[in-house]
Amino acid sequence: MQLLQVGPTFPKTPFLISKSSPNGGVVGILSSKKLSLLYDTNHSLASSHRHERCKWASLNQSISSSISTKAASVDAGAPAISPVTAEKDVLAALSEIIDPDFGTDIVSCGFVKDMNIDESMGEVSFRLELTTPACPVKDMFEEKANEVVAKLPWVKNVNVTMSAQPAKPVFAEQVPMGLRTISNIVAVSSCKGGVGKSTVAVNLAFTLAGMGARVGIFDADVYGPSLPTMVSPENRLLEMNPEKRTIIPVDYLGVKLVSFGFAGEGRAIMRGPMVSGVINQLLTTAEWGELDYLVIDMPPGTGDIHLTLCQVVPLSAAVIVTTPQKLSFIDVAKGVRMFSKLKVPCIAVVENMCHFDADGKRHYPFGRGSGSQVVEQFGIPHLFDLPIRPTLSASGDSGIPEVVADPQGEVSKTFQELGVCVVQQCAKIRQQVSTAVTYDKSIKAIRVKVPDSDDEFLLHPATVRRNDRSAQSVDEWTGEQKLKYNDVPEDIEPEDIRPMGNYAVSIDWPDGFCQVS
Template sequence: MAYTEEQIKDLLKDVVDPNTNDSLVNDKSIKSISIKNNDVDIKVLLGYPAKSQLKDIKDLIATQIQKALPQINLNIEVDFKITSHAAQKGIALIPGVKNIIAVASGKGGVGKSTTAVNLALALSAEGARVGILDADIYGPSQPQMLGIYTKPESKDGKSMEPVMAHNIQAMSIGFLVDTETPMVWRGPMVTSTLEQLLKETRWDNLDYLVVDLPPGTGDIQLTLSQKVPVTGAIIVTTPQDIALLDARRGLKMFEKVNIPIIGIVENMAMHTCSKCGNEEHIFGSGGAEKMCKDYGVSLLGSLPLDIKIREQSDSGNPMVVAEPESSAAKTYKKIARLTAIKVSKLAQDYSNKFPNIVIQKT
């Protein structure tokens, strides 16, 4: 019996990617269908890192096809490819970096840095090449969270090599100064230092650079929006009303400078007593969900108030690498996949597709 590409594609229309909740055909993930006699080869290319999901998606396709056509020999390849996406107009891209994701909060103490490092590690666990930039010049925390106590090397005396930790590339002012040295600097020095850390680091072919911003909407955030090609921003908040007020300000700031909001992460959403198992919403409930509805953005995930998350971050071994099969780690990985999916749906950057135009005198 002869099979056609259209016949196979019609069957694939009913295969839904469990991460995007869309048909593999609709989101253009089916890259090729090759038919020769009784052999059918299908190639699927996802736009987001999904190392842990490839087998499940392959099995979904196989089940759907073999249910209708049990007699064929089926070969399925599922992979992913991450592309560069557009940032603010007129801002030059950072060499070696495809996409920059800013992680921000309106106020301190909501677990933003913990979220940023676990997001970076979760993206890496899913197969992406990831870096993290600690943009908090006054209070860098990533060196301790990543367990890094060495200074970055410079091979040419002009640029710095990122420091490797848990398979991600990292840079922080905390690598360059003593832990007890206060950064008593005015705004221009801080923003200049941020630019140097970002642009003078030799990032090595990153799919994503996660930027851990300081809390608030000050000089560093303004510099980021004016001089750094940010693909999108994530806002971290707790359900507490005061935190949500500041988170709304942060969201509006990114909107004003035309940086897309990828979504909201709700931290410390619930606490489960380690003694009795009683669940309590210590900081309130439903606040982040309401904020998402008010502004038309996505709730990427909610994380518990868990002593292990704090302990592991303090020890330099964050949850995603310390307990990768834990409930919290799986939530971070889901947030990472949703983040990458949101980024994949943004406008792509084609600037590197055009040849350089050189004008010479004759």
């Protein structure tokens, strides 16, 4: 076992923790004289979910082996099993369902909520709270959850309801107020103009809405806003809420839209050297409400507007749009590098105007391969091809996006695949960030995942609390420790752990202290 020292040490009580391993590990505190073990994950309650599941599985077996007795007692109206066992039983069954994106079972993913069991009546109800209402496998989850729980010998009736997490960014504290009810912000970007970026942004947004998500589009192209041409809402003007000093987005088919093109008279005033500031203001003062996805149609290029926008807006991911010409590769590479510097993952490349079919043949007027070159060279996992289609151009001009006008068509199918990719990748990104540091109540330890690795550390909560280096715990001038060892109860547990930025977490403690580590 490898012992690792983490973080600044508390006077007299530097702490050592072990790397957790599949075989378990030891969490301990090294006082000046001795190492006192707090718990050993091999032998105590400190078992992982996997161990817990084994226990449930064996419980399951013993339940199954006495089906007849229990069925008889259920019929007689007597409780078949204890409430605790019944809940473990249901959770064990549900943990057979694996989320294909996270590769983890839905219990460990934290999807199971509001469990209600009447074991004497054999009735089970619970809610599956998914990361997004647009989850492409939600029907499978619902069906499977019903199936696996109904199979339990004592269960007579299962009631599963489906819901999605409330819309909220992962780093809520760092986000401008106006964007704090948006879960994912996806930039659609290209380095050159006219490659079809707005076409992709608009059709992607309406695809996500069609999948059940709450969606908004922000057209950040001040000099050539395309959104007003591509959609045809009845009311085409952004309204102001003078009391709240906010902007009310335009609505088209339930998707919220903000574009300079809808600014009416204000457009002339808003154009000018303060473009970046105006973009940020428009974006952050819009009343977006709760959104699962805000799609940003970025202006073409990689200039100052992009940098300021990316600094203000916590982008979840970027989709790059390009055309097949060899020259496009150089442009796209610039865009990928910009997002990489800003730590925004590029999740997909859309190669637009790839080909058209005529005379029974497929033609590639701009050549082939620049999209796949981007995917290979930069390790972007997904590539989508869009053909040249007169209908795509016509629907853009008519104000009805192609995916709305022809939802069963070939182009809509490609957008459906792109939509699924965006939903899955955003969910993965959120999960990775939000599970980097978690509290494991079963072993009373804070788990810290090492990025890009399966390794993780276990930290003792009281030790983490005692090692706070903020002004509340340490005198800033003298360096003297204000927080005394005994001020922190040995069994203190964090109430909430939230990620802050890429490297920090904030921890809420029961004494009201919020620690940033």
